[in-house]
Amino acid sequence: MEATVTTPVDITAVLSKRPLIISGPCSAETEEQVLATATRLAATGKVDALRAGIWKPRTRPGSFEGIGTKGLPWLQQAKKLTGLPTAVEVATGKQVEDALHFEVDILWIGARTTVNPFSVQEVADALRGANVPVLIKNPINPDLELWTGAVERVAKAGIKTIGLIHRGFSSYGNTEYRNAPMWHLGIEMRRRNPELLMVCDPSHMAGRRDILQDTAQRAVDLGYDGLMIESHIDPDKAWSDAKQQVTPEKLAEMLDSIKWRHESTQAEEFLNALAKLREQINHIDDELLSLLAQRMKIAEKIGQYKKENNITILQTSRWNEILERAVRKGEKQGLGKEFITKYFDAVHLESIRHQNKVMNED
CATH class of the missing domain: 1.20.59.10 (Chorismate mutase)
Known part of the structure; x- marks a missing residue:
């Protein structure tokens, strides 16, 4: 495919959009899958940034742990084709270096990393001198101090644009959600950091398609700035988290069905x-x-x-x-x-x- 977009991405303008919609596959699997997903997402006209898992920290060994660095050029090509800025999760200093080398526009720190201050510090050290937005997911366990600590470590590394991603918390006995939303913790983190972008990840909260829209609507009702939703060209055959992904077209339908709220009015x-x-x-x-x-x-x-x-x-x-x-x-x-x-x-x-x-x- 020939690149059709060459205009540099104004990432500040992208992140200022409300609602901000970030979407893409849980995992980058093949070049064809990444490019097809990106093209179909761009065609909806509803997505502001393309996400894809390159390195996948899995709970248990044996699961697909990501395609690795060789998937980063696929994201570069997807950006050239669609104009969509790219976002990936990083968990080590080396991953930060590789992502920046391949001009990834947005980095995020995942829940399994946020829970470990040593890992967050390694990522923060690798970010020193970089001019890249960093989004930070809540830790797996319901601990706002760990979440706050991750924000502080990244800020001390000199990162100017920091955002939050609320993806729910691991909770023993929880049966409805993959990760219990514990909305009160997200609200409290927002209260503590009103100046930070706050995105909800209903895909990881819900863990399944049938309650994905309701979960997203709840986040919108609570005034979150945007949504990160996983999308795949063939969700049932996804190499990871198949049950929670939707096609780009289904994503567009869902976004059209959501009742978008405003935080204020002058009426x-x-x-x-x-x-x-x-x-x-x-x-x-x-x-x-x-x-x-x-x-x-x-x-x-x-x-x-x-x-x-x-x-x-x-x-x-x-x-x-x-x-x-x-x-x-x-x-x-x-x-x-x-x-x-x-x-x-x-x-x-x-x-x-x-x-x-x-x-x-x-």
């Missing part, structure tokens, strides 16, 4: 209504804090009685009674059992802290 009626509702929430929050403070004062009095009568702080039967009553009443008012349990667990721990303080006062 006066909406802004006025929202301001009033938020003010109501502020008042209710103030009341909740006041009531919680009153509850803790009563807990301290209980702690004093327990101290005087040599009774332990923790009364399991009483706690079970409180929790069962709360769940029963809360569910009748439309509150989820999981929320009620977490809320009352937090209240209980704070109550124990107050009683423990009373118990240990001279």
Whole structure:
């Protein structure tokens, strides 16, 4: 095939697009597969960057671990054919060097690398002096400090453009998702780093096509800046992660079906209504804090009685009674059992802290 695009890629402009859509095969398998996927993705007019796994860190040996460096020229050729900037995952210093040598436009650090500060530091050291955007996936385990640490290490290496990829977390007992989204952790990471690009990877969250769109819609509803979705010309025959990939055409259909949201609007009626509702929430929050403070004062009095009568702080039967009553009443008012349990667990721990303080006062 002859190259049809020679214009240099303005990667800053690409990354500023909203929504930002990154797509491509889980793994680069053959030159023909990479070029065909890239061409069909470009034809949809909906994809901003082409991703492909060159090196694949697999959970267990024996799985396809990537085609290796020989696949990088295929990505170069795909970029020339389509104009799409390219993105690959890197896990070692050598992989960083190879990717930069073949002019990969965007690098990302995968979940299995983010979990290891030594590996992140090796990648960061190899990035020194490079002018390339780096996206960082959350670690496999739900640890925001590891995720934050990876961001800090890459930033200290002099990388100016850093983004986040939320791909879900490994969770024992999770059955619906391949990797549990744990949306609250993604939201908290966004709160800590509001200036960073935040992309969701629903492919690795869902792990299967039938819930991929719903997962992507949830990310859009939460205000993520973009999506990274795996696409393959023949998903069922993919060499890795076949169940979660879709064809370029199916990807386009899915993106057309998603209800895209905006973080803000200048519509006066909406802004006025929202301001009033938020003010109501502020008042209710103030009341909740006041009531919680009153509850803790009563807990301290209980702690004093327990101290005087040599009774332990923790009364399991009483706690079970409180929790069962709360769940029963809360569910009748439309509150989820999981929320009620977490809320009352937090209240209980704070109550124990107050009683423990009373118990240990001279």
